[in-house]
Amino acid sequence: MMLNRCRLVPLSHLLLEQRENSVVAFDSGKPITWLQFLSDVTYYTQKLATMPQQSIALCARDSYLFSVGFFALCYAKKTIVLPGNYQPEALKELSSQFELLVCDNGITSITTVPSVKLTERHTAPSEQFRPLNTSDIKLIMFTSGSSGTPKAIHKTLTQLGVEVDILHSLWGDKVAGNRIESTVSHQHIYGLLFRILWPLCAGNPFARNNLEFPEQICAHASPNTVLISSPALLKRLTEEHQPTQLRCIFSSGGPLPFAASNHAEKLFNCRPIEIFGSTETGGIAFRQQFNPQVPWQVFPGVEAQLNQENCLRLRSPHIDPENWYQTADECEFINSSDFVLKGRTDRIIKVEEKRISLVEVEKRVEQLPYIEECAVIPIQESDRLFIGAAIVLSQQGQTKLSQLNKGKFWLLLRTELRQWLEPIAVPRRFRVVKEIPLNSQGKRQNAELEKLFQ
Numbered sequence: 001m002m003l004n005r006c007r008l009v010p011l012s013h014l015l016l017e018q019r020e021n022s023v024v025a026f027d028s029g030k031p032i033t034w035l036q037f038l039s040d041v042t043y044y045t046q047k048l049a050t051m052p053q054q055s056i057a058l059c060a061r062d063s064y065l066f067s068v069g070f071f072a073l074c075y076a077k078k079t080i081v082l083p084g085n086y087q088p089e090a091l092k093e094l095s096s097q098f099e100l101l102v103c104d105n106g107i108t109s110i111t112t113v114p115s116v117k118l119t120e121r122h123t124a125p126s127e128q129f130r131p132l133n134t135s136d137i138k139l140i141m142f143t144s145g146s147s148g149t150p151k152a153i154h155k156t157l158t159q160l161g162v163e164v165d166i167l168h169s170l171w172g173d174k175v176a177g178n179r180i181e182s183t184v185s186h187q188h189i190y191g192l193l194f195r196i197l198w199p200l201c202a203g204n205p206f207a208r209n210n211l212e213f214p215e216q217i218c219a220h221a222s223p224n225t226v227l228i229s230s231p232a233l234l235k236r237l238t239e240e241h242q243p244t245q246l247r248c249i250f251s252s253g254g255p256l257p258f259a260a261s262n263h264a265e266k267l268f269n270c271r272p273i274e275i276f277g278s279t280e281t282g283g284i285a286f287r288q289q290f291n292p293q294v295p296w297q298v299f300p301g302v303e304a305q306l307n308q309e310n311c312l313r314l315r316s317p318h319i320d321p322e323n324w325y326q327t328a329d330e331c332e333f334i335n336s337s338d339f340v341l342k343g344r345t346d347r348i349i350k351v352e353e354k355r356i357s358l359v360e361v362e363k364r365v366e367q368l369p370y371i372e373e374c375a376v377i378p379i380q381e382s383d384r385l386f387i388g389a390a391i392v393l394s395q396q397g398q399t400k401l402s403q404l405n406k407g408k409f410w411l412l413l414r415t416e417l418r419q420w421l422e423p424i425a426v427p428r429r430f431r432v433v434k435e436i437p438l439n440s441q442g443k444r445q446n447a448e449l450e451k452l453f454q
Contacts, residue, residue, distance in 0.1 A: 006176045008168040009201050011161040015041065015071060015129040023205040025064035026179070031205070032064050036122060038129075043121040044072035044102075053099035053114075055079045055140075059086040059187065061106030064208045065118040066186050067196055069102045074137050074157065075129065082187050084142045084150065094150065097140065134158040141189060143279045153279045163282050163318040164198050166299055170286070171248070171273070172202060175226050178247045180206035182228040183217070189279050190252045194228045214241060221246050221268060230442035231256045234264055234272065235435065245269045252277065253442020255341065257373070261289040276341070281325060282318045285339070295338040304339070306331060311345055349378045351385050356425045358387070364420040365389055365427070368413065370397030375436045376427060377449050388453045389427035392435060401432070429453055 009017055019034035026032070048056070056078045060066035073080045081098040083091060088108045091101070101107075101115040109115040134157035142150040182195040199206045204226070211217050214236045217227065221244035230253040237260070246268040252275035265271040276296050277283040284304070285296035298304050302316040312329045319325050328346035331339040343359035350356070358376050365374040373392040378385055393401060401409045410430055417426045437448035 006172055007203070008165065008172060009203075011157055011164065011197065011201060012132045012134050014201060015075075016131065019203065022203060024200070025067070025208050026205050027208040032120075032208075036120070037064075037068065039123070040068045040121050041071045041075070042127045043123070044068060044116075044118065045075040045127070047116065048072055048076035048078060048102070051076075051100065051116075053078075055081055055098045056100045056102055057081040057083055057091070057094070057098040057113075058102050059083055059091070059107045060102075060104040060118060061086075061210075062104050062118075062208050063182075063186050063196060063206060065104040065120075067200065069118050070196070073102065074132055077136070079138045079140065081140045082142070082192070084185075084187055086187065094142070097152065132157065134161055141279050159282070159318045160193065160197060162301070162316075163193055164201055166283065166301060166318070167193065167198050168202060169300060174248050175202065175204060178204060178224045178226045179222075180204050180226050180228060181211055181217075181220050182207060183211045183233045184228055184230050184253070185210070189282060190230075190275065190277070191228065193282070194250055194252075214238070218242060218244055218267070223247060226250070227268075229272075230254075230438075231260065232438035232442045235260045237263055237267060239263075241267060243267050243269070248273065250275060251442075253438070256289065258289050258292045278327075280319070281314055281327070284312070284314060295334050295340050298337045298339070304337075306333065309345060310342070312339070349385070351378075351387070351424050354422065354424050356387070361387060361389075361421065361425055361427065364417055365391065365413075367420075368397075368416055370394055370400055370413070372397070373436055375444055375449055377446065377453075379429070379450070379453050386428040387425065388429040388431065388449075390431045390433050390436060390449055390452055393432060 021033045021035060023031045024034055024037045056073055058069045058073060058080055060069060083094050086107050088110055091110050092112060095110060095112040099113060101113050102118060103115060104118045137157035139155045141153045180195055180199045184191040186192050186196045195206055211220060218241045223245045224247055226247050227249045229249060229251050231251055234251055234256060248270050249264060249268060249272040251272040256272055256274050261272055271288050274287050275283055276285045283299050284302060285298050287294050287296050302314060304312055304314055307313050310330050312327045312331045313324045315324045328344050330342035330345050332342060333339045347358040348355055361376045362374050365371050370393060371391050372394045374389055376387050376389045379388045414426050431452040437445040439445055
């Protein structure tokens with residue numbers, strides 16, 4: 001039977017599909033077929049259904065085995081806990097949130113809870129799957145990229161299914177019949193939707209393993225490949241990388257610099273489609289930067305408006321169909337569906353009793369001709385709080401630094417910043433970096449930033 005690649009199967013009915021030997025996932029070895037996928041899900045569904053634990057963490061480096069574990073937990077009627085970080089100490093920190101760990105051999109088991117290891121089984125006969133009641137299947141996800149305690153976000157499979165429907169309505173024809181490669185983790189909502197759930201529902205085979213380096217992106221690129229990526233990796237592509245065509249590129253985790261969008265188009269003959277959202281909200285809006293002023297366009301089905309502080313508030317079936325969700329994203333609407341992001345308003349600190357917006361400080365630093373990108377953080381030393389700035393220099397900045405010594409260059413930066421900022425808001429320390437440290441989701445790594453100033 002020929003699979004209609006433009007057709008989208010609901011998550012509730014996915015495992016009822018008759019796809020025979022169509023490919024689900026691939027790596028450098030043998031591809032995984034649909035029949036094998038059903039067989040592996042059957043085996044682990046039967047195994048997990050007999051276990052008494054209800055809240056179960058799922059961690060896997062291998063995206064295929066993650067998918068097997070995900071749907072086995074759905075059919076075993078368990079609550080799925082998705083840690084954003086699967087390092088041993090991070091899992092220990094979250095261990096109070098789950099009773100069992102389902103993982104592959106790429107994850108180190110922790111001693112505080114029992115574990116089940118995912119492997120390819122191939123032997124179990126496929127049971128006759130029934131439609132899932134997606135509203136009954138609960139997921140707990142965690143925000144990442146913060147040095148604070150991870151925050152639990154509760155979702156249902158129904159909410160994820162609604163978002164898959166939206167993605168397919170926008171770009172189903174564009175991705176139809178193509179392979180999915182990714183640089184982002186399926187443990188987070190962006191990767192879970194774009195590299196696992198949407199490909200499965202649309203019948204697009206996905207790569208089992210992440211691409212970690214720019215060279216791998218270029219090596220795996222082809223006209224029938226869709227890349228799921230983030231600004232963190234796209235910004236690292238250089239003029240040395242050889243042009244190779246991609247079908248399309250998605251980017252999420254933060255705004256992509258316009259220069260990086262231009263360079264990606266030169267390399268891959270397609271401009272990245274950027275997705276704006278969060279763990280709490282899922283997808284909010286999208287854009288393609290054909291020029292630096294391109295606004296964000298709200299996703300279909302998402303209601304958006306501003307509160308009194310000009311911060312975005314949202315209501316949608318994949319967030320909460322009944323209630324408005326308030327964000328800390330300051331915006332300006334151009335019309336009823338398009339808006340410009342102004343920054344975050346929740347990054348407010350008090351220095352010597354004065355309220356300082358870290359967003360504003362970053363904005364003013366990046367306005368200087370010497371600076372390409374900036375990240376500022378509060379630094380506490382003894383009983384004193386001040387601001388440190390990690391900066392990526394522009395070509396003009398590199399030239400100016402070579403002309404002056406560091407001390408004179410820092411003095412120049414502070415002098416110019418005082419035209420915009422109160423003295424207390426001017427960064428006291430600067431660190432020059434090649435790039436701002438980000439994780440695979442494009443989120444700033446605060447711990448790495450703090451190390452720069454220790």
